[in-house]
Amino acid sequence: MARPGLTSRILLGALLLAACAPQATPAATPTATLRFLPSSTPTATPGRPTATHAPPTASGPTATPLTHFVEEGETLLEIAADYGVSLDDLLTANPGISPRLLSIGQAILIPGPEGAPVAILASTPTPMPLRFPEPACYPTLSGGLWCFAWSTNETGAPLEGVAAAISLLDDEGATLAAQTAYSPLNLIREEDLVILAAHFDSQSGQPARAAVTPVSALGLADTSRYLPAEVEASDEGPTSTGLGWTVQGEVHLGAEGEVEVSRGIVILVGFDDDDRPVGLTTWEFSGTVAPGGAVPFHLMVFSHGARIVRATVSAEAQAAEE
Secondary structure: OOOOOHHHHHHHHHHHHHHHOOOOOOOOOOOOOOOOOOOOOOOOOOOOOOOOOOOOOOOOOOOOOEEEEOOOOOOHHHHHHHHOOOHHHHHHHOOOOOOOOOOOOOEEEEOOHHHOOOOOOOOOOOOOOOOOOOOEEEEOOOOOEEEEEEEEOOOOOOEEEEEEEEEEEOOOOOEEEEEEEEOOOOEEOOOOEEEEEEEEOHHHOOOOEEEEEEEEEEEOOOOOOEOOOEEEEEEEEEOOOOOEEEEEEEEEOOOOOOEEEEEEEEEEEEEOOOOOEEEEEEEEEEEEEOOOOEEEEEEEEEOOOOOOOEEEEEEEEEEOOO
């Protein structure tokens, strides 16, 4: 979409950034560590977060940050292309944003030249605290790693936009690779599980340990745009090898009338006997659901580590805007 004066605004923003931005300070090295766990078998990969990027670096304020307000039908990728910046840089400048959770009129900060971060708006909500234990990482046959971070929402409020940076570190604590992993569920209700996954390829070096650093978790006062999705499992259990787990059931949306679902998702997480996540799979759905109707599903998750001894299945759905 064309924007009059866009080039001049970007050049002006570049000059202001160069003149006003103070020297960035290095981000503190995360301290959580782990031992790497061997993979038992080559298995199917779990569902991946929709976007990944390096954790944000510290930056001082600029005089006039460039802000874009989301219009109907826009995506982050389109916004990045319109302003001539990369999607990774756009995500880095907006660490609390979920690519699947844009709303009309939402403010998006546009990074300056070469991805230089811009100031965070004063109205940005304060992230809610989440505590993550040591992440669990599992080598793959291709030489990469699957890493899982998990937590429980004990903040006393529903959360949106939950994300954390998962980093691979060498013996001296230097970062070899990092990704920001987003929760597959946009809405995390009180006491619900938070599960994050990141895949690192064989180019990530030889890490000695890994760490997780919370990036965002925003308190949500109004959950009315989410339907009351309830999961009813009719059949579930491990596969014959114990390295997989299947669940069959329905998602009940609790709508009195016909409802148009813009996005629904079911996630299945497998755990080993030490209660660490070893696999994750997701399935998304949309469309018209009849009054009192339900959405059937049949999912299987595979382990990247030890045998699966239990699994959790969760779901959410959002009604299409009228």
